[in-house]
Amino acid sequence: MPTxxxxxxxxxxxxxxxxxVADELKALPAHAETDADTINAVIEEAGKFAAEVTFPLNISGDEEGCTLDKATHEVTTPKGFKDAYAKYVEGGWPALSCDPAFGGQGLPFVVNQxxxxxxxxxxxxxxxYPGLSHGAYEALVAHGTEEQKKTYLPKLTSGEWTGTMCLTEPHCGTDLGLLRTKAEPQPDGSYRITGSKIFISAGEHDMADNIIHLVLARxxxxxxxxxxxxxxxxxxYKVKADGSLGERNPIFCAGLEHKMGIHGNATAQIVIEGATGSLVGEPxxxxxxxxxxxxxxxxxxxxxxLxxxxxxxxNALAYAKDRIQMRSLSGxxxxxxxxxxxxVHPDVRKMLLTAKAYAEGGRALQIFCTMLLDKEHHHPDEKVRKxxxxxxxxxxxxxxxxxxxxGHIAxxxxxxxxxxxxxxxxxxxEQFVRDNRINMIYEGTNTIQSLDLLGRKVLGNxxxxxxxxxxxxxxxxEEEGVNEKMAEFINPIAGLGDQLTKFTTEIGFKGFQNPDEVGAAAVDYLxxxxxFVFGYLFARMAQVALREIAAGNTDPFYVAKLQTARFYFAKLFPETATLMRTARAGSKxxxxxxxALA
Structure with a gap:
């Protein structure tokens, strides 16, 4: 059994x-009082909840899966899931980074991360199940009417209700321009929604009193x-004027997908038969x-x-320390x-260090990004926000x-x-492998992400x-360029930075002549x-570790961080040379x- x-x-x-982070937060009026002790206390308790409440349900949830009653269209989640969610709500975890105006605790996104x-x-x-609710919450905060915010946000914040995003239809995946779901205006200002959606994660379940679907329609x-x-x-369920639940809206689960992984999550086929909805944002x-x-x-x-x-x-590290097989090549x-x-075997260490480096690099990037989100939302300086x-x-x-x-590699x-x-x-x-595989596909396949990065986010401006x-x-x-101890971390990112500028210009010029050149290069480019981003963050982590060691700190954590950074730059970062070469091979x-493909 894993641990x-x-x-x-x-x-x-x-x-x-x-x-x-604590110093960065002092510049944000909404979070100026959030200090390091508060952050540490929250994440320590969060770790206990994850390890003690939800982790024990992982294998059993995978084995049991979700069950659909086709007569009632109701879905039962695996044993223990509903109780765990009740504890999650009771602990106030859904409200962690939500606005106090809707009953949230108002902590930074970086803590929620x-x-x-x-x-x-x-x-x-x-x-x-709770993760998708945050997306629905954010969309309604940004684009909902005052009435929608009053009706839905307090319940999404508390976790009493959950949310979904209903985009995909049977005939269209990423190409949402093809969707057919219809929305007909009604005399009372509401809309009558009719259509069908597929692959709706957490689209039906028994864990919350109501599910708030955000639906794309024409x-x-x-x-x-x-x-x-x-x-x-x-x-x-429709919501009455006093906030209580009314009659069942005709938006139903017609089937559950039988998937490679994430069996404990209900991936629903949704049928909408004239359900009542309200417009979010502009037509x-x-x-x-x-x-x-x-x-x-x-x-x-x-x-x-991550x-x-x-x-x-x-779990692989624990197994590698315990499992005995053959003798070391060096004695x-x-x-x-x-x-x-x-x-003791070099290639086993390579596999372990690959996973460790990708975990630590990914963690640094996620925390870096959520700190940027906090600044985008709350910094008083408009330029910093932008x-x-x-x-x-x-x-x-x-x-x-x-x-x-x-994650797939690791x-x-x-x-x-x-x-x-x-x-x-x-x-x-094998469950970790299966569960991870969907992550490369949904919310826009990784190829779509690559096209977005290169075509829209880089060449687009x-x-x-x-x-x-x-x-x-x-x-x-500039800070560390003359520090010999940092050279093994600084030189690679400095060199790649120069190469990346030339590489981007070259692809942009070729793409201007033939757009397929961008499509051919995009995945390698990402x-x-x-x-480049991981390298920057690993260099910053190495910088701190070297500083602590030089100051006499004997905590082995810092030595381990340096060793991981050295492995990353020696064994993983050089992939960039091959990627640039294959990208330059072009579209022909x-x-x-x-x-060949006949």
Whole structure:
């Protein structure tokens, strides 16, 4: 059976020693009173909840799955899920980073980030139920009417109600311009929604009293394509004027998908038969409103893979220390045993360190991004808000695609450490692999993220956002460029920064002549950019570790951090050279292949 220990020490290192979050928060009036002690107390309790309440349900939830009663359209979640959610609500966890105006605790997003990393390590399928509610909350905060906010936000904040995002339809995946769900205006100002949706995570369940669906649909006179999409809030149960629940709205679960992983989460086929809904935002501007939710979800999906990378690493490390197989190539290490623990073998260490580096890099990036979100929402200086938002927009596709791709690499590597036992259910490793695999697909496949990064976020503004991040790297290079002890961390990112500028210009020029060149290079480009960002954060972590060691701090944590950073730069970061070469190979070898693909 797998185990899980919340990585509170590493979170505190990134929060307080690398990013100085408490000092950053002092500049934000809404969070100026949130100090390091408060943050530490919250994440320690969050870790206990994840490890003690939701983690024990992970394997059983996977084995049991969800059950649909086709007569009533009601879904029963696995045993223990509902009780765990009740404890989650009782503990006030849904309200952690929500606005006090709606009953929230008003803590920074960066604290909520740590909570959800640990919940995802403990049980991704369970965590998706409350996780999606945050996206619905954010969309209604940004675009809801005063009446919608009053009706829905207090209940979403408390966790009494949960939320979903209903986008995809059977005939269209990412191409939402093809959707057919209809919304007909009614005399009372409401809308009658009719259509069907698929792949709706947490689309029906028994854990909360009401489910607030955010549904994309078309008005009768809507333009074709994505410019004719509107967003509607469609509750499972209608809400009366006094806030109590009314009659059942005809928005039903018609079926549950049988999936590779996340069996404990109800991935629903939704049928909408004239359900009553209300418009969110402006007519035909639904995608803009939904993107608030989608961007929150994309950061959340990256967090799911971060959580799985961490828990898979912990269990593979414990197994490698205990499992004995053969002798070390450099001589016997465990003289009192018949064979050496497999952790002595170089390639086992490579697999373990790959997972460790991708977990620690992903954690630093997620905390970095959520701190930027806090500044975007709450900093008193408009320029800081704008710059922070621009950086978050640049980094969001990297968080989603790079961290989930790395999660795939890491969970598979950790399963490999177990050898044949990794393929057996009782060890839990194959579930981490299965659960992670969806993260590379939903909320926009990783190829879509790559096209978004290169086409929209980089080339779309002539590299302005990338240059802003480049200035952060340049500042660090300037600070540490003459420090010989930092050379092994600084030189690689300084070199890649120069190469990335030339690389981006080259792809942009080729793409101007032939757009397929952008499509051919995008996935490779995102991984190069991902390593550039990880490299910057690992250099900052190494900077702190070296400083502490020089000051006489004997905590082995800092030595471990340096060793992980050295491994990352020596064994993982050099992937960028290959990626740039394959990207430069262009589109012809992909598109001039009609005979090969006949």
């Amino acid at each position: 899980y220990n919340p990585p509170v020490r590493d979170m505190q290192f990134v929060l307080h020693e690398v990013l100085n 740590c909570l959800f990393e640990m919940l995802n390590s403990a049980n991704q399928a369970w965590t998706m 008005l009768p006179d809507a333009p074709k394509g994505s410019k004719g999409i509107s967003l509607f809030v469609v509750p499972k 035909n501007k639904g995608l803009q409103a939904m993107f608030v939710m989608m961007n929150a979800a994309r950061l959340g999906v990256g967090n799911q893979s 959580g799985l990378t961490e828990v898979a690493y912990q 016997v290490k465990a003289k009192d045993k018949e064979a050496d623990p497999i952790i 710059d922070s938002g621009e950086l978050v927009a640049l980094l969001t596709p990297i968080v989603k695609a790079f961290i989930t791709d790395n 969970t598979n590597a950790c399963m490999q450490v177990f050898g044949g036992h990794g393929f057996i259910k009782e060890w839990g490793m 002539n590299g302005a956002s990338l240059k802003k991040f480049g200035k952060l790297v340049a500042k660090l290079v 991984r190069v950019a991902g390593h 070898v992909l598109m001039d292949t009609d005979a």
